[in-house]
Amino acid sequence: MFKKIVVPLDLAHVERLQKALHVAAGLAREHGASICYIGVTTATPGPIARTPEEFSAKLEAFAKAQGLEQGVKTEAHMLVSHDPAVQMDRELEAAVTALGADLVVMASHVPNVTDYVWSGHGAHLAAHSAASVMLIRA
Amino acid sequence: MADQSPQDQTPEGIPSPEGVVNLIDTDYEVGQDNVEGNIGPFGFDIHNPVFLISGLSIVAFVFYALALPEQADSAFSWLFAKVTKGFDWFFLGSANIFVLFCLLLIVTPWGNVRLGGSEATPDYSYIGWFAMLFAAGMGIGLMFYGVAEPMSHFSSSMGGTTVENGVRTDWAPLGAAAGDEAEAVRLGMAATIFHWGLHPWAIYAVVALALALFSYNKGLPLTIRSAFHPIFGDAVWGWVGHIIDTLAVFATLFGLATSLGFGATQANAGLNELFGIPVGSVTQVVLISIITAIALISVLRGLDGGVKVLSEINMGLALVLLLFVLLVGPTVYLLKLFGSSLVAYLEYLPALSNPVGREDVNFSQGWTSFYWAWWISWSPFVGMFIARVSRGRTVREFVVCVLLIPSMVCVLWMSVFGGTALHQVVAEGYTAAQDAALELKLFKMLDVLPLAAITSLVGIVLVVVFFVTSSDSGSLVIDTITAGGKIDAPVPQRAFWCVFEGAVAIVLLLSAGGLQSLQSMVISTGLPFTLVLLLMCFAIARGLISERRLHR
Numbered sequence: 001m002f003k004k005i006v007v008p009l010d011l012a013h014v015e016r017l018q019k020a021l022h023v024a025a026g027l028a029r030e031h032g033a034s035i036c037y038i039g040v041t042t043a044t045p046g047p048i049a050r051t052p053e054e055f056s057a058k059l060e061a062f063a064k065a066q067g068l069e070q071g072v073k074t075e076a077h078m079l080v081s082h083d084p085a086v087q088m089d090r091e092l093e094a095a096v097t098a099l100g101a102d103l104v105v106m107a108s109h110v111p112n113v114t115d116y117v118w119s120g121h122g123a124h125l126a127a128h129s130a131a132s133v134m135l136i137r138a
Numbered sequence: 139m140a141d142q143s144p145q146d147q148t149p150e151g152i153p154s155p156e157g158v159v160n161l162i163d164t165d166y167e168v169g170q171d172n173v174e175g176n177i178g179p180f181g182f183d184i185h186n187p188v189f190l191i192s193g194l195s196i197v198a199f200v201f202y203a204l205a206l207p208e209q210a211d212s213a214f215s216w217l218f219a220k221v222t223k224g225f226d227w228f229f230l231g232s233a234n235i236f237v238l239f240c241l242l243l244i245v246t247p248w249g250n251v252r253l254g255g256s257e258a259t260p261d262y263s264y265i266g267w268f269a270m271l272f273a274a275g276m277g278i279g280l281m282f283y284g285v286a287e288p289m290s291h292f293s294s295s296m297g298g299t300t301v302e303n304g305v306r307t308d309w310a311p312l313g314a315a316a317g318d319e320a321e322a323v324r325l326g327m328a329a330t331i332f333h334w335g336l337h338p339w340a341i342y343a344v345v346a347l348a349l350a351l352f353s354y355n356k357g358l359p360l361t362i363r364s365a366f367h368p369i370f371g372d373a374v375w376g377w378v379g380h381i382i383d384t385l386a387v388f389a390t391l392f393g394l395a396t397s398l399g400f401g402a403t404q405a406n407a408g409l410n411e412l413f414g415i416p417v418g419s420v421t422q423v424v425l426i427s428i429i430t431a432i433a434l435i436s437v438l439r440g441l442d443g444g445v446k447v448l449s450e451i452n453m454g455l456a457l458v459l460l461l462f463v464l465l466v467g468p469t470v471y472l473l474k475l476f477g478s479s480l481v482a483y484l485e486y487l488p489a490l491s492n493p494v495g496r497e498d499v500n501f502s503q504g505w506t507s508f509y510w511a512w513w514i515s516w517s518p519f520v521g522m523f524i525a526r527v528s529r530g531r532t533v534r535e536f537v538v539c540v541l542l543i544p545s546m547v548c549v550l551w552m553s554v555f556g557g558t559a560l561h562q563v564v565a566e567g568y569t570a571a572q573d574a575a576l577e578l579k580l581f582k583m584l585d586v587l588p589l590a591a592i593t594s595l596v597g598i599v600l601v602v603v604f605f606v607t608s609s610d611s612g613s614l615v616i617d618t619i620t621a622g623g624k625i626d627a628p629v630p631q632r633a634f635w636c637v638f639e640g641a642v643a644i645v646l647l648l649s650a651g652g653l654q655s656l657q658s659m660v661i662s663t664g665l666p667f668t669l670v671l672l673l674m675c676f677a678i679a680r681g682l683i684s685e686r687r688l689h690r
Contacts, residue, residue, distance in 0.1 A: 042625050043254065043261065043354065043529050047169040050161060050357030051255070082261060084626040086440030 002031045006101040006131070008038045008092055008121065011048045011058060020107040020136040025070035027105065034073040036099055037063045038092065040084050052080050089124040101131050108135040161357040162367055166375045168359040172622050182631055185622030187380045192387035192620060199392075200642055203656060204649050211655040218658035221665050226507035230493035232668045233510050236340040239675050240537050243347075248682040249534030254354040260530035264539075265453075266446055267527055272544060273449040274523045274611050275342055278401060278604040279334070280456075280551050281597065285579040287333070288556025289572055291326035292563075294501075309500045312489055323560055327479035328486040330556060333506065334548040335483065336541060337491070338513040341671065343540040345521025348674040350528050350536070351681045359623025360526065362386045362518055362670075368680045369673055382670070383619050386518035389663045390619075391639060392656050393516050394612040398643035399653040401605045402426050404577040408598040411581045412591065423644050429602060430640030433609035437636050438629065441526075445610050452603045459596050460554055466587050467558040468565070475560075476553040483549070511664030514671065522618070523611045526625070533682065559583040609639055 007024045009017055028035050039062075041048065041055040049055035059076040067074035077099060079091055096104055108122040126133040174183045184190075203210045222229075243249050252258055260267070294309040298316025301307070308314065311329040315321035348365035358364035363379030370378050402422040409415040436444035464472055496502040528536055562568040562583065571582040584593045613636040614625075620635075621627040646653045 044360040044526070044623070044625055045168050045353060045357050046624060046626070047167055050168075051354075053255075081626075083441035085629050085632075086438065086444075087442060 002027065002033045002103045002132075004099065004101045005033050005035045005103045005105055006038055006096050006099060007035055008040070008104070008106050009062075011039055011055075011062065014062075016138055017107045019138060020105055021066065021070075023134070023136055024105040025066070025072055027103070028072040029070070033103070034075065035063075035066070036075050036077050036101065037066070038077045038079060038095055038099075040079045040081050040088050040091070042084060043080055043082075052078065089121055092121060093125055093129050096125065096129050096131050104129065104131050104133045106133075106135060108137055161355075162352070164358070164367070164372060164375075166358075166372065169622055169624050171375075172624070181628040183621055183624060183627040184631070185383075185620055187377075188383045188387065188622070189620040191380070192384045192391075195384070196388065196391055196638075196642065199656070199659075200645055204645065207649055207651055207655075211651045214655040214658040214662070217662045221662045222507040222511055223503045225665055226496075226503045227493045229507045229510040229514070229664070229668060230491060230502070232672055233337045233341065234491050234493065235675065236344050236671065237336050237541075239678075240340045240343050240541050243537050243682075244534055244541075248679075248686060249537065250532060251351075251355070251682055251685045252530070252532045253350045253536065254529040258354070258530040262446070262527055266450060268539065268543070269449040269453040270446060270527050270611075271524055271540060272547070273445075273452055273604060273607040274520050275339070275544060278397065278601065278608065280548070280555075281580065281601050281604065282400075282404060282577070283330075283334075284551055284555035285559045285571055285583045286576050287330045288326050288552060289559055289563075289579060291329045292322050292560055293572060295322035295325045306497055306499055309504065310498065311501045311505075312486065312498055314498075319564055323475070323564070324478060324482040325486065326560070327475065327553065327556065328482040329490060329501070329505070330552050331479060331483040331549050332487065332490045333509045334552060335545040337510065339541045339544050341510075341513045341517050342520050342524060343537055344671055344674055344678070345517040346524035346528065346540060347533065347536060348678050348681075349522055349525035351533075351678060351685075353525065353623075354529050355685060356681060360522070360625065361619050361623040362522070364623070365674050365677050368677045385663065385666065386522075387616050387619050389515045389660055389667065390519040390612055390616055391635075391642065392660045393519060394609060394639050395642040395646060396653050396657040396660060397608065398426055398429065398605060398639065399647045400657075401601060402429070402643075402647065405598055405601050407575070407577040408581050408594060408601070411578065412594050412598070419648055422647055425602075426640055426643050426647065429605050429609060430637065430643075432602075433606045433613070433640075434633060434636050436606055436610045437613050437632050441614065445607055445614070448603055448607050448610070452600060452607065455596060455600055455603075459593060459600065460551060462589075462593060463558055463584075463587065464554050467554070468561045471561050471565075472554050472557045475557040476550060479553050479557075480549060508661065511661045511668075514664040514667050515660050517667065517671065519612055519615050522615045526614075526618075555580070555583070558587075562586065609636060612639065 005024055005028055007020065024035055027033065037059065039055065039059040041052055043052060049058055056078045059078055063074040063076035077095065079095055081087055081091055104125055106122050108120055122133065122135040171185055172183055173186050291311055295311065295315045296317065297308060297310060299306055299308050299310060299314045311325055315325050349360060352358045352364040352367060353360040358367055361383055363374045363382045366374045366382065402425040405425050406417050406421050410417045415421055436448055524540060559571045563572050568586055570585065571579050574582040580597055581594050584590050584597065587593065613632045616635045617627060617632040618625050621631065646656055
C-alpha cells in the first residue's frame with residue numbers, strides 16, 4: 001500500500017523519537033516500503049554539526065545504522081533552512097512532495113494551548129500535504 | 139543535550155564542507171551552555187548568563203532613566219560629550235583603518251576566499267541580498283537625513299567661520315565657503331557623502347565579515363564572541379565572551395528602542411503635515427505599537443517570508459520615489475550634481491578624514507565623531523544580520539557589495555534629495571525645507587513637487603517599513619546572540635524580544651528626555667566597540683591567512 005515512508009527527525013532528540021522510528025520501520029517491513037529520514041539544519045554551526053556537510057554525513061550514518069538495525073531499505077535527505085524555527089513546516093511539506101512519499105510518520109508533542117497560535121509541524125503536514133500522515137504521541 | 143545517536147561514535151571525523159575550509163579546532167559545542175525548557179506552554183532555549191544579564195541590566199537601566207531622569211540625563215550627557223569630544227581622533231583614525239582594510243581585501247588574494255567553503259553557493263539572489271543589506275544598514279537614516287544633512291552643511295558653509303577665543307564656534311566643515319554658493323554646495327555634499335559613504339559601510343563590513351568567516355568557515359557559533367577566538371582562544375566561551383555578547387545585546391536593543399522612538403517622531407510629523415493628526419505622545423505610542431505589531435507578524439513569518447519580502451518591497455518603493463524626484467525635480471542639475479559631488483567627495487576626503495589637528499572642531503566632533511560612534515554602536519546588529527544572509531559569497535564580492543555599491547547608492551540618494559532641496563534654495567528662492575525642523579525637511583521639499591500628497595505618504599510608508607525591518611532583524615539578532623548562536627531557538631523567544639523592544643521604546647518615549655539620554659549612552663558604547671572592531675580586523679586577517687594556506 002505504501003512505497004515510500006518519510007520520517008522527519010531531530011537528530012538532537014533521537015531518544016524521544018524511538019517509538020516513531022519503530023512504527024515507521026514496522027510499516028516499511030509490512031508494505032515492503034523504503035524509509036527516507038529527513039533532517040533539517042542551518043548553514044550556521046549548530047549543536048549537531050558545524051557545517052551542513054557534517055550534518056549530512058551524520059544523517060547518512062543514522063539512516064544506514066537504522067537500515068541495518070531494522071532490516072529495511074533506508075536513505076537520508078537533508079534540508080538546509082534559512083530560518084528553521086519558522087519556515088520548517090513549509091519546507092518539510094515541499095520536501096515530502098518532491099521525494100514522492102506516500103506516508104509520513106513522525107513523532108508529535110502533546111498538544112497545548114500554544115497550538116492555537118503555532119501549530120505543530122505534524123499538524124501542518126496533515127493539513128497541507130497530499131501524503132498520508134501518521135502522528136505518534138510520545 | 140549531547141547527541142546520543144549512533145553516528146556520534148563513528149570515528150570518520152568531520153568531512154570536508156563544501157570545498158575547502160579550515161575549521162578552528164575547539165571542544166565547544168554550539169548550545170552547550172544553553173538552558174532549554176518550558177514556561178507554561180512556551181518553549182525556550184537560551185544562553186544562560188547572556189540572556190539573563192542582558193535582560194536584567196536593560197530593565198535596570200530603563201528603571202534608572204525613569205526614576206532619576208535628571209541625574210541620568212546629566213550622567214549620560216557628560217559621558218557622551220567625553221566620548222565624542224575626547225576620543226574624536228580615535229574614532230576618525232579607526233574608521234580610516236577600516237576603510238583601508240576593506241579596500242585591501244578587494245585587491246589582495248585574500249579576497250578569493252569564499253564564505254562557507256570554496257564550493258559554497260549563495261543563499262540569496264543579488265536583489266534579495268542587497269535589499270536586506272540596505273534596509274538593515276541605513277534605510278531609515280536616508281529618509282531622515284537625505285534632505286536635512288546636505289542642507290545643514292550648505293547653510294553652515296555659507297555662513298563662513300567664526301572664531302571666539304581662538305576656537306571655531308561655527309558648525310561648518312573644514313574651512314567653510316563664506317558667501318560662495320557653488321562651493322558651499324560642493325562642500326556640503328562632500329561632507330554628507332563622507333558621513334554616509336565608505337566609512338560607515340566599512341565599519342559594517344568588518345563586523346559582518348568577521349562573523350561570517352568565523353561561523354561559516356571556522357565552524358564557530360554565530361555570535362559576536364566567535365570573532366575573538368583567534369585572540370583569546372577557548373577563553374571566549376567563558377566570561378570574556380559573555381561580556382562581549384552582553385554588550386552587543388545592550389547596544390542593539392537600546393539602539394533599536396531609541397531609533398523606534400525617533401522614527402515615531404518623524405512619522406508623526408509627516409502625518410501631522412499630511413492629515414493634521416495631532417503631534418503628541420498618544421499618536422507616537424500608537425505608532426510604535428503599530429510598528430511593533432507589524433514587526434511581530436514579520437518576525438513570525440520568518441526570514442524569507444518576513445524581512446526579505448519587506449526589504450524588497452521597500453527597496454522598490456524607495457527606487458520609485460528616487461526616480462520620481464529625479465525626473466520631476468531639476469533632472470539635469472541633479473545628474474551634474476551627482477558627478478560633481480563624487481569629485482568633491484574625493485577632493486575633500488583626505489581633509490575630512492584627517493583625525494588630528496582639526497580646526498573645525500564643531501563639525502569634526504559634533505557631526506563626524508558622533509556619526510562614527512553611532513555607526514559603530516550599531517555595527518554588531520547590522521553586521522550580524524549581514525553575516526547571516528551572506529553565505530556563499532567570496533570575500534571580494536562581499537566587500538564590493540557591502541562597501542562600494544551601498545556607498546554609491548547613498549551618493550545618488552543624497553544628490554537627488556539633498557540636491558533638489560538645495561536647488562530650491564539656490565535657484566528658486568524656496569526656503570521652507572531649509573527653515574523646517576529636522577524631521578519635516580523631507581516633507582517640505584516634496585511639498586512643492588507634483589503629487590505631493592502621494593509622495594509624502596510614500597515617504598511615511600518608507601519610514602514605517604524601514605522601522606519594521608530594523609525591529610524585525612534586530613529581534614532575530616538579539617535572539618541569536620542570547621541563544622548562544624543558535625538560529626533555531628523557539629519562536630516565542632524572538633517574539634518576546636520584538637515586543638520588549640517596543641515596550642522599552644514606549645517607556646522611554648513617555649519619560650522626559652529618556653530617549654535622548656539613552657541615545658547618548660548607546661553612542662558611548664561605540665568607544666569600547668571601536669577597540670573590538672580593531673581587534674576584529676586582526677582576527678579576520680589571521681582567519682583569511684589560514685584559509686588561504688589550505689588552497690596552496
